[in-house]
Every structure is written in structure tokens, then in C-alpha cells.
Amino acid sequence: MSQSRIKHAPALAQGTPWVLAGAVESLGQTVPADTKEEADKLIAVLTSGAGQKEKADACRSLALIGTKDAVPALAALLADEKLSHMARYGLEPIPDPAVDEALRGALGKLKGRPLVGVIGSIAVRRDAKAVEPLAKLLGDPDAAVVRTTAKALGRIGTPEAGKLLLEKLAAAPAALRPAVADACLSCAEAFLTQGKPAEAAAVYQRVAKAELPKHFRVAAAHGLIQTK
Numbered sequence: 534m535s536q537s538r539i540k541h542a543p544a545l546a547q548g549t550p551w552v553l554a555g556a557v558e559s560l561g562q563t564v565p566a567d568t569k570e571e572a573d574k575l576i577a578v579l580t581s582g583a584g585q586k587e588k589a590d591a592c593r594s595l596a597l598i599g600t601k602d603a604v605p606a607l608a609a610l611l612a613d614e615k616l617s618h619m620a621r622y623g624l625e626p627i628p629d630p631a632v633d634e635a636l637r638g639a640l641g642k643l644k645g646r647p648l649v650g651v652i653g654s655i656a657v658r659r660d661a662k663a664v665e666p667l668a669k670l671l672g673d674p675d676a677a678v679v680r681t682t683a684k685a686l687g688r689i690g691t692p693e694a695g696k697l698l699l700e701k702l703a704a705a706p707a708a709l710r711p712a713v714a715d716a717c718l719s720c721a722e723a724f725l726t727q728g729k730p731a732e733a734a735a736v737y738q739r740v741a742k743a744e745l746p747k748h749f750r751v752a753a754a755h756g757l758i759q760t761k
Contacts, residue, residue: 687716690723
């Protein structure tokens with residue numbers, strides 16, 4: 534097992550919709566036979582009639598040794614109110630595109646906390662292909678979904694994501710505007726990191742002109758200085 538995989542296995546966070554934290558690292562796909570055998574046993578637990586604790590423990594272990602083979606069994610638990618967060622715990626560190634496909638596929642099927650959690654996992658993995666399905670959720674009646682979606686788009690930080698956030702900033706009700714503005718600032722920071730100062734400046738200018746608390750305007754002004 535790669536030491537970097539162990540180091541960056543996600544950790545549970547309390548009191549936040551961003552249930553999982555961590556980074557997805559690229560790893561070699563060669564899996565020792567004994568590790569594959571253990572992973573297969575864990576997958577079997579997830580698809581069996583085992584109890585909640587046994588399945589949660591299996592998800593935790595798959596966060597360390599899981600591969601593409603574990604994705605279907607973990608994804609099947611995303612709608613489970615009691616195990617959804619552990620399923621995402623297991624999915625996030627697996628460096629295979631199948632994880633992103635599974636998370637995107639769940640967006641149109643979930644509601645409430647499981648949906649918020651999946652959006653958070655998409656944000657952690659910074660899946661640019663999720664921008665289009667996430668766009669639909671910016672109009673969701675659940676404020677928590679909208680806030681988490683905005684934050685995810687800010688972390689993904691593509692031009693398409695930035696455009697959606699600026700459109701939402703102009704139309705968002707006062708209660709949601711700060712969350713969208715914060716996501717806009719995150720997106721602008723991503724543009725700076727990508728070497729796109731002009732795109733970052735455009736976002737900062739829009740935030741600076743919006744009806745927001747003073748600290749947002751100060752942050753936008755500081756960001757504008759950085760673009761120069």
C-alpha cells in the first residue's frame with residue numbers, strides 16, 4: 534500500500550456538509566494479489582446483509598486499498614442515509630474516473646443530506662465534467678444544496694464554473710448571496726493559480742460591485758491587486 538494513499542485517506546469532519554476531506558492522488562494501478570483478495574472480501578461485505586458497523590468498517594478499509602472494482606458496491610450505498618457518508622469516505626481516494634462517473638450519476642437521484650455529501654465529494658475531486666449537472670442544482674429549492682453546489686463550482690474553478698457563479702451572484706436572494714460570493718472568490722483564486730489573471734480580475738470586479746458585506750468587497754479589492 535502506498536504511504537501517500539494512507540496519508541491522504543479522507544477524514545470525517547463533524548458539523549459540516551463537507552463530510553469528507555482529503556486529496557485524491559494518482560497511484561499506480563498494480564495491486565498485490567493479497568491486497569486484491571482482501572478488497573474483494575470487503576466488497577462482498579458491502580453487497581451482503583451485513584450490519585451497518587460491518588459495512589462502515591469495510592468502507593473505511595476500502596478508502597485505503599479500494600480500486601475501480603469497489604466503485605459499484607460503494608456507489609450503491611450513496612442513497613443510504615446511514616451509510617452514505619462512509620460510502621463517500623471509501624470512494625474519494627480511489628484514483629479511477631469510475632468514481633467521478635458514479636458521483637455525477639448520483640446527482641439526479643439523491644435529495645437532502647446524501648445529495649449535499651455527494652456534491653462535496655465532487656468538489657474534493659475537482660471534477661470538471663460535473664459542472665454541467667451541478668449547474669441544474671444552483672436552482673434547487675434546498676438552500677443547503679445551493680450553497681454546497683456553489684462552493685463545489687468555486688473549487689472546480691473552470692471558466693464554465695465561473696460563468697455560472699457570476700450569473701447566480703446576480704440573481705441570488707440576499708440569504709444566499711454571501712455563499713455564492715465566497716465561491717466566486719474561490720474560483721478567482723483558482724484562475725490566478727492557473728495563470729489566468731484577466732479571468733480572475735473579471736470575477737473580482739463583479740464581486741466588488743455586488744451588494745455584499747464589506748469584507749467581500751475588501752477581499753475582491755485585494756484580489757484585483759494580485760491580478761496586476
